[in-house]
Amino acid sequence: MFQLGKTIVSEDIVDKEFVCNISACKGACCIDGEAGAPIEASEIQTLKEVYPVVKPYLRPEGIAAIEAQGLYTENEEGDLETPLIDGADCAYVIFDAKGAAMCAIEEAYNQGMINWKKPISCHLYPVRVQEYTEFAAVNYHKWDICDDACTLGKELQVPVYKFVKDALIRKFGEDWYLELEKVAATLQKK
DSSP, X not given: OEEETTEEEOTHHHHSBOOOOHHHHTTGGGTOSSSOOEXXXXXXXXXXXXXXXXXXXXXXXXXXXXXXXXXXEEOTTSOEEOOEETTTEETTEEEOTTSXXXXXXXXXXXXXXXXXXXXXHHHHTTEEEEEOSSOEEEEEOOOGGGHHHHHHHHHHTOBHHHHTHHHHHHHHOHHHHHHHHHHHHHHHHO
C-alpha cells in the first residue's frame, strides 16, 4: 500500500495485469454477482438527466426493473446501486449481436447521445474505491470471472492502473494519475 494525496492505494493495481476480454467472458461482471453496480451520490442527478435518452436502448425487462425499483436502489448498508433484473442482470444491461453484455448508458455515450460514459464504479472496474471520512482506499478487485482478463493483461503486459487510466483520471484527476505513474515506475524498478 502507498499513499497518494488523500488515497491509500493497493500495490496490486501496479503489480497485476488486466485487459477486459469480452469475447471470453461475455461481460459477466454486468450479469453476475449479488448486487448492482455501486453508484455515487454525486451521480444520481446525472443518472436522472440521462435516463430518458438511455431508456430506448434498454431491454423491456430492464425498463420494468427500473420502473419498479427506481433508477438506483439502496442496500442495507445505505450504499447506492444499480437495480437488478430478478436479482441477476444489472437493469442497464443490453446484449450485442454475439450475446455479450454491454451497458446501455455506455452505448448511448458511444453513439454521442449523452456525455456521461457510465457510473464511475463500472468505468474503474477492476479497481474498487472505498470512501472513508479522511481518505479513499483504491484496491484491485480479483474476481474469478475475470481470469481471462488477467491472462490477456499478462500477455499484453498491461498493468491494472494503465487499463483503467481514463477512469482513474476521471475519478481522481490528471495530477493524481501522474503521481501514480511515478510511484509505479519506482515500484517496478524494485
